[in-house]
Amino acid sequence: MRDKQYLMIPGPTPVPAKVMEGIMAPPIGHRTPEFGQIIKEVTENIKEIYQTKNDLFILTSSGTGAMEAAVANFVNSGEKAIIMDNGNFGERWVKICDRYGVDAEVISGPWGEQADPKALANRLNQDKNGEIKAVFVTHNETSTGVLNDVKALREAMGDHPALFIVDSVSGMAAAPLKVDEWKLDVVVSGSQKAYMIPPGLAFVSVSDKAWSASDKVKNPRFYFDLRAAKKSYDEKYNTPYTPATNLVLGLQCSLKMMKEEGLENIYKRHNYFKNIVRTAVRALGLELLATDKAASASVTAIKKPENIDVKDITKIMRTKHNIVMAGGQGKLKNDIFRIGHLGYVHVNDIIVTIACLEMTLKELGMNVELGQGVRAMQEFILKGDK
Numbered sequence: 001m002r003d004k005q006y007l008m009i010p011g012p013t014p015v016p017a018k019v020m021e022g023i024m025a026p027p028i029g030h031r032t033p034e035f036g037q038i039i040k041e042v043t044e045n046i047k048e049i050y051q052t053k054n055d056l057f058i059l060t061s062s063g064t065g066a067m068e069a070a071v072a073n074f075v076n077s078g079e080k081a082i083i084m085d086n087g088n089f090g091e092r093w094v095k096i097c098d099r100y101g102v103d104a105e106v107i108s109g110p111w112g113e114q115a116d117p118k119a120l121a122n123r124l125n126q127d128k129n130g131e132i133k134a135v136f137v138t139h140n141e142t143s144t145g146v147l148n149d150v151k152a153l154r155e156a157m158g159d160h161p162a163l164f165i166v167d168s169v170s171g172m173a174a175a176p177l178k179v180d181e182w183k184l185d186v187v188v189s190g191s192q193k194a195y196m197i198p199p200g201l202a203f204v205s206v207s208d209k210a211w212s213a214s215d216k217v218k219n220p221r222f223y224f225d226l227r228a229a230k231k232s233y234d235e236k237y238n239t240p241y242t243p244a245t246n247l248v249l250g251l252q253c254s255l256k257m258m259k260e261e262g263l264e265n266i267y268k269r270h271n272y273f274k275n276i277v278r279t280a281v282r283a284l285g286l287e288l289l290a291t292d293k294a295a296s297a298s299v300t301a302i303k304k305p306e307n308i309d310v311k312d313i314t315k316i317m318r319t320k321h322n323i324v325m326a327g328g329q330g331k332l333k334n335d336i337f338r339i340g341h342l343g344y345v346h347v348n349d350i351i352v353t354i355a356c357l358e359m360t361l362k363e364l365g366m367n368v369e370l371g372q373g374v375r376a377m378q379e380f381i382l383k384g385d386k
């Protein structure tokens with residue numbers, strides 16, 4: 001039965017039935033006052049998740065589009081920037097900045113560890129003339145299952161005038177990110193992650209400081225020109241070009257669900273799933289890539305057992321058990337596999353995943369006792385620990 005599939009990747013995540021109802025509604029006119037009100041409501045609700053009063057825009061694109069918008073609108077070609085890079089998505093900042101001719105200096109950290117605030121502070125302290133115009137960081141590094149300490153990274157900047165630009169595509173609404181309190185200038189996130197809707201929408205917040213910088217930016221930009229987004233929003237709560245209306249209708253439903261649950265409870269749920277997965281992985285004798293302190297609430301990266309191919313694990317999980325898990329990315333492609341636990345995931349989905357992982361590993365020749373991981377999880381759940 002192919003249609004019963006468990007989506008245990010770090011996005012796209014499963015979508016609740018209520019949200020699918022919104023998405024499947026007959027299309028509505030995107031220039032009507034009714035749709036304007038929906039954009040307004042949805043924007044205000046996303047701002048609550050961002051914990052910001054800054055401008056926030058809905059883009060019809062995947063998360064990478066919003067990342068590109070963050071570079072195109074706020075950093076001039078030829079200007080200096082720093083990129084904190086400790087994974088595949090840190091590298092994406094590097095690639096985008098490169099295409100836009102940004103003079104980016106990369107502070108690389110080991111994959112599987114958190115980006116180092118001290119390294120950032122040291123570099124910025126040397127920049128006495130304020131030549132560095134922006135610092136790019138990744139909140140949740142999906143490729144390694146590491147949650148970077150964005151608050152500490154921002155604090156490491158002190159009062160250096162550079163913009164602080166954050167990719168929170170897989171972190172937003174899974175782990176705390178306080179945009180205003182932490183003074184984050186530009187923050188991007190994506191629909192297919194903790195928002196529980198399919199891919200296709202991205203969100204970007206813009207501080208006043210970032211708007212001032214954008215006035216001086218000369219990069220060519222059209223679709224992702226955020227000044228156009230602001231104009232449409234300010235005039236009529238609208239978007240400059242046709243938005244993915246039905247995704248917005250789905251988002252309206254998912255944001256209502258998220259509001260009912262409450263942001264703190266959403267964080268707790270993701271954290272709980274992280275702990276359950278880590279308990280099971282340890283009980284199976286497998287090694288986690290990230291330490292407890294660095295571990296992501298959205299996705300867990302697991303080192304592959306010796307003599308077993310990552311591809312074989314994900315293939316058997318997918319073809320025999322209908323569970324889609326992720327392999328590694330970039331330089332860790334064949335070294336780790338990843339279980340996503342963000343968005344519309346239920347604890348039972350995790351139990352099933354671990355049970356099938358045990359069968360898969362046994363089939364591949366690993367010495368595991370069936371039930372070893374599941375039992376540890378059951379005990380963890382019954383203990384009532386979070």
Ligand SMILES: Cc1ncc(COP(=O)(O)O)c(C=O)c1O
Pocket residue numbers: 010011062063064065089092138140141142143167168169170190199
């Ligand atoms: C941290 C992070 N940044 C950026 C992206 C890119 O988003 P998209 O694939 O929606 O373009 C992803 C996607 O998984 C991500 O996890």
